Structure formats: C-alpha cells, structure tokens
Amino acid sequence: MIRDRVFKRIVVSVVLCLVLGAQTFLEPAALSAATTSQNPGTDEINLLIEEIAVEKEIPSILLKVIAFKESTWRQFDKQGNPVMGTNTAHPAIGIMQVASYKDEDAATIEKLKTDIEFNIRTGADLLNEKWNFTPRIGDGDRNKLENWYFALWAYNIWSDKNNPNVLAANTPSGQQIPLSYQEKVLNLCANPDGFLANYIESVEISQIPLDVLPQTGIPAKTATFTTPEPVHYGDLGEQTNEQQPGQPKPDQPQPPKAPVEMEFKRVAGADRIDTAIRQALEGWTDGAPAVILARADNFPDALAGVPLAAKLEAPVLLTSSDRLDSRVAEALSTLNPNKVYLLGGEGALSSKVSSELKKLGWSDDRQIRLSGLTRYDTAASIALATARASSYISSASKGGQPGVEAVAIATGENFPDALSIASIAGAKQMPILLTDPKALPAETLNALKELQPKQLYLIGGEGAISAAVQTELQAQLNLSSSQITRLHGASRYDTMAAVAQAFIGETEGLSFATGEDFPDALAGAALAARLNATVILLPKDSLEKYPNLKAAINQHPCNSDARSYIFGGTGAISSEREQELKGLLSRVN
16 A cells, blocks of 8 residues: 555656656746745645655554644645744744744745645654653554544644643633644544545544543643544554654664754843843734733742743743833833733832833733732732633532642742742643741642642752641642652752653753743743743753753753743853753754
8 A cells, every 4th residue: 555655656756747847948937936836736745645654654644634724735825925824923834834943944944835745744743743742642552543642732732722621611601612623633534624535534533531631731741541442543554662753664774863953042131130021022022911020139929920921821021129120111012911910019019110000001900919928928829810810710610620730839938949840830830839848838728728739749858848848738638648749859950850850741842041040040931831841940060060950951852943942141051051051952863
C-alpha cells in the first residue's frame, strides 16, 4: 500500500515537472506565480500528506484531518496570498497553520508561506513533539488512533482551554457546550466534510472518558490513562514501541544529525518597572482584557498574582508604591484593559495610585483591589479570586465535584520558592498561597478549606515550611500523604530544579530570569504562562555549580522553534550565562 502511494506520488511529480517545464519555456512569469501562489490539487495534497505521514509515523487520517480543520487543505487564499491566522503580531501560517517559529527567522517564515511540503512536514514534526510531552495513553502504540487524544489537544494549545470539563463548567445552563479542539478533529474523522470524505474512511475514534480528565487544568505528564475502547488502527506498518517518533526504521540509513543552537530574545528595560512594561508589550501586542498592578519594591503581595494573571490573560505591571509611574500610565493606555487589578492594600499601592488610575479612565468599577491585613491574607484573597474566575465553583453549582486540582504553598518570608513555581502555577492556573515557616496562618487555612484542593505542593524544605505545618495541613484538609508533595533542594536553585523536574513535559518551552531578585521573574512568569512556558531562575555563578538545575534544564522538552526569553539585562543575567545556556540547550535534529 505504501509502495503504491509513493509510486503515485512519483508519477504526479513527473507529470507536474513536465507541465511546469513547458510553462517555463513558454511563460516564465506565469510559472513563478503558479509555483508560489496556487494550491496544488487535492489529489496531489492527499498523496503528499500520506507520504509525510509515513515518514513521520503518524496515521495519515490524523494529519489529513488536522490540515482540513486548520485550512481546508489550502496553502494560499483566492488572492494567491499565504493563508494566515488572525493574530497579526504572530500569525499561524499555511496549510497546517504553523505558529511555532521565531519572528526574526525570515527564511523559515518565507518557506512556511510558500512551500506547502515544508509546511506539512513542520506541522507533522509539531504533532510528534506534542505526542512526546503529553501523557502516554495505554501502551503508547502510535497506530492506535485513540492514543493520539492528548497530542491532538496540544497541537492547538496544551491548556485547559481544550479541557472538555472546563468548557462544560463554563457554559451557562441551557446553552450548547462548545467542543474542544481535539473533539472537533475526532468529529471530522467520523463525519468528514466536503471533499475530505474522498480521502479518508470515516471512523468513530473512541474518546477519553470525561470522568478521568481533571476538572480544571491539564492532565499531569505522569498520569496513567487506559486506551479507550473500541480501539481503531491507522495505516502505519508494524510498530516497535522503542522506536522514536518520526525516526527512520532500523533498516533504513540514518540521516546526518546537526546541532540546532537555541536562540533567545532578551527583554530588558532601564529598570524593573520598564522591564515589566516591555514584557507586557511583548506578549500583549493587541492589548489586554485586564492588567495586574503590583508594587515594584517588595514581593509578598505580588507573589500570588501570576495564576490570576494567567486566568485573566493579563500581564503584570509594576509601579511605585506611592504613585502611578508615568511609564506605567502610558503602557496602560496602550494595553487598554477593561479592568485593572491592584494587589495589596493602600500600604502597598496607595490611594494616590487609585486616584491617578481614575483620571486615566479606570473608574472605581473598573478597579479591583485584592488585599488583606497581612501578606498571607492578601495571598488568600488573590488565590480565591483566581479560583472564582475558574470553573470549580460553577462546576459545584451544577452538581459537579467542587475543589481545585492543586494548590502550591510557599513561605511568605522570601520570594525564590514561590517564584520557582509561579510560571507553572500560572500555566496550570493553580493558586499560590503563603505560609509562615513554623505556623500555618489562619487566613491560609481558611482559603484552603474553601478551595478544597485535591493535591498540595509544598515548595521548599522544612526550613521554609516546617514538618509541623505539613502535618497540620494534612490533618485539617483530610488529605492522604500521597496528596501532599514537597519539592525542595539544598539551595533556591536546587528547589527550582525539583519544581522543573516535577512538572517536566507540562510546558512547551523555557525562559530565564535571575533568582537573585523578584521583579523580572514575577512579570516574566505572566508572559511565560501565556506562552505555556516555564521560567527558570538562574544563579549568577556557572550552572556547573548547580548540577541539579543544569540537568533539569537539559532534560526539559524545548521546541527549538518556540520563542525562548531572557528576562532582564546583562546585569541580571550575564552574556556569559546566556552563552552557557545556548551550549546546554543545543539540540540535535
């Protein structure tokens, strides 16, 4: 069957070459337009997708349906322009709507726009990357269509925007629940539209039961899932589970491997306030629905703000405690949020800050202050606001099981532990609460009782969160020992390594900030969460002094096409450290 398809592909290619050769002789200008701005026929596209599917070891039905869902098999529109996504700042491109590219890589962008074969092959590589970092289903057989559920989910975005339980919980009663991306793809497999019916055999692919998916967030990389039945097979040949996705079979010659150097974009300003502004404008080029505002000179009130920022799709801006920085006022005008969330009481952000916001057009009803009498109380207010903006309360009101999937707890005495989990907590929309090292604050306990978490992550060793606090948490919340996980190390960077390792595979990229101060990492974590990336806190010294952190960075799945950021100038992360990261993160094709 594969040999027949390849033979057909060769025949079609020969015919095209003869036709195009004649056009070149007679009408060279017309040929140039045809080869760069006209879609091939669906027969040729079908053969091309099948050939690439065989090469990349992906059942061809999945690649065909994704291409149909993304573009209806179009590389170019009716005007001969490449099909582009709606995000004008960083649009998805072409038949597979590829968005994993670097904005400064003009050659790759041009190839994605003009070369349909390159575009399909890139999309197939992306799908294989998603297969690698999402949870494994069943025995991991790539020919079982049911085993691709999470990879299909992640091809669009690996967040709870594609969690069917979240979509159901957020849908008002009486309205039709929207389908997740993977459900739309699977529905097309069963009910192909238009010409797609000519190229695939309709198949009802069994879906993962909703009751085994988390109520909020995304499944953990380490979670175990059984292949749903009945099982359906694709058109791949015999598979060996040890064989790596997209690699040649053992009896085929291995292509040469070349290192791919990781590139970084450094986002830095004149000071911490300016750096936060630049991070916001980098990630929210079309404006933001909300903005989180925190004081620039102290950390406690802002530490819990990243999950809220992620839930609201909002950047974090920093300002002076006693007044609204004029640069922040200008940035707010550019971002034009509907609401501004102020973290902390008037001792953190004064009434003058609020008054200046009013003068700029953000009246009382467009300002939301989240505060408490203590840093623990403020963190609790922010955590509860995050949960109320999520689905667990609405789920409970509809008779579902209340409670968030997880909560992270860190010491309120210092910032590194909370910052090490901030971007991951943001990506997973997992509330962050603070505690006194030796005694659990009543405000924190009360918030936990309302949140009813199914899992607790304690960030830091017993010097940061004592064994007594852990025992009280377990007793007060009626949790088993397996529901409490402590992530810690001998230093702040070893704790960072433990956190990164615990959630490896649950984000798609890495960004970096100094671990010696909080502002760059705090605002950067909001941007990283938006990109489903992890912020790694870096020491001033060489990573050789922190082998656990070096190993965690090296083992993290990092798409070389994804944007990786360094937050802060060379005073925060030196050029020497940047070169060390490049050497560490060089991948092999």
